[in-house]
Amino acid sequence: MPAISAPLHHVGLVVRDIETIARGYAELFDINIWHIAHTEPLLTRAVVRGERTTFGGRVAVGTAPWGSTFWLIEPAEGRSTYKDFQATNGQGIHHLAFTMDDAAADGAIAALASLNAPVAQEYDLDGVGSVVEVDTRSLLGGFYIQIIRPLAGGTVTLPADEELDLAGTYARPAGVGPLPVPNGIQHFGVVVRDMVARTESYTRVFGVPEWSVQNWRTEEGSLENPTFDGRPVEHEYFAATTPFDSALGFEIVQPTLGPSDYKENFLNVVGEGIHHLNLVGLAGHEHWLTLRSWLTATGVDVCMSGTLGGGIAEFYYLDTRKRLGGLAVECFGLDPSVDLTTMEGKGPYYRIGSAVFDGQEA
Numbered sequence: 001m002p003a004i005s006a007p008l009h010h011v012g013l014v015v016r017d018i019e020t021i022a023r024g025y026a027e028l029f030d031i032n033i034w035h036i037a038h039t040e041p042l043l044t045r046a047v048v049r050g051e052r053t054t055f056g057g058r059v060a061v062g063t064a065p066w067g068s069t070f071w072l073i074e075p076a077e078g079r080s081t082y083k084d085f086q087a088t089n090g091q092g093i094h095h096l097a098f099t100m101d102d103a104a105a106d107g108a109i110a111a112l113a114s115l116n117a118p119v120a121q122e123y124d125l126d127g128v129g130s131v132v133e134v135d136t137r138s139l140l141g142g143f144y145i146q147i148i149r150p151l152a153g154g155t156v157t158l159p160a161d162e163e164l165d166l167a168g169t170y171a172r173p174a175g176v177g178p179l180p181v182p183n184g185i186q187h188f189g190v191v192v193r194d195m196v197a198r199t200e201s202y203t204r205v206f207g208v209p210e211w212s213v214q215n216w217r218t219e220e221g222s223l224e225n226p227t228f229d230g231r232p233v234e235h236e237y238f239a240a241t242t243p244f245d246s247a248l249g250f251e252i253v254q255p256t257l258g259p260s261d262y263k264e265n266f267l268n269v270v271g272e273g274i275h276h277l278n279l280v281g282l283a284g285h286e287h288w289l290t291l292r293s294w295l296t297a298t299g300v301d302v303c304m305s306g307t308l309g310g311g312i313a314e315f316y317y318l319d320t321r322k323r324l325g326g327l328a329v330e331c332f333g334l335d336p337s338v339d340l341t342t343m344e345g346k347g348p349y350y351r352i353g354s355a356v357f358d359g360q361e362a
């Protein structure tokens with residue numbers, strides 16, 4: 001059994017200033033309505049790394065038109081893992097959150113403990129339920145797993161004392177934007193130092209049935225025309241991805257040779273962690289050019305790009321870190337006539353199955 005089989009409840013980010021970052025989500029993704037709560041009046045029984053404490057701050061909750069919910073956490077005074085994360089990372093994805101009943105939560109916490117991922121923080125939130133944050137930074141790469149046991153009734157709604165409505169506070173050029181997200185978050189792109197060790201951890205935690213692994217390298221048939229910070233580069237990285245139809249998808253990236261955004265602007269700066277969301281679908285190169293001129297005008301640059309498989313696919317990483325709170329966004333466009341399974345057998349490519357459960361299926 002995997003440690004966690006519940007669906008994702010929200011993506012939790014630590015940010016410096018809620019209003020600034022919420023504006024980025026509004027302008028780029030049409031997440032215009034944010035419900036903001038002050039933490040301290042709602043918080044009881046807080047224990048952080050074994051010590052009773054209390055902490056302040058604000059949380060803003062917004063839901064995308066494509067269904068994902070984001071919690072923007074602005075820590076203030078008092079010790080918390082959010083404050084720790086702010087010190088080490090500045091901004092970025094602090095946790096992935098799951099809601100569970102008591103039995104499932106106890107099971108998940110015990111399973112994670114057996115994988116050397118201890119509870120880092122727990123507290124009760126008035127009107128929400130009890131929250132446990134497991135320190136999975138070493139196990140999964142730089143972020144926590146948050147487990148919420150909802151109050152009776154089962155739904156989690158943060159009691160907000162303020163609503164921020166950003167509709168109409170920004171303008172996009174005619175016919176452009178927001179960024180097109182046809183199928184929600186396709187994967188969380190996690191940059192790590194050891195891809196093989198991490199894939200095994202993810203399989204144990206999330207029950208990933210199979211990984212597709214590629215050693216992407218600058219050469220014909222693999223990674224073509226790669227750029228980093230606007231310049232052509234030669235670089236390489238290992239990437240292991242979960243199946244395309246995963247409800248919760250991951251891409252585990254280990255940068256190796258040459259300069260890349262993964263390494264120079266992320267791993268070398270904040271260490272392992274969730275580097276990007278893959279969610280933007282491009283409908284051809286002209287579509288990309290239209291988006292790019294709008295993005296450039298809003299201060300979002302391309303930090304890495306390339307084409308794959310003789311031009312059947314193109315990808316662009318947007319440096320949205322200042323707009324979205326430490327997070328880059330991957331745009332991907334695939335020639336619609338291409339069957340992705342034809343990639344198999346081309347170049348260095350293999351699959352890792354689910355044999356880690358002592359012969360059980362994941």
Ligand SMILES: [Fe+2]
Pocket residue numbers: 187189251276277278330
């Ligand atoms: Fe990716």
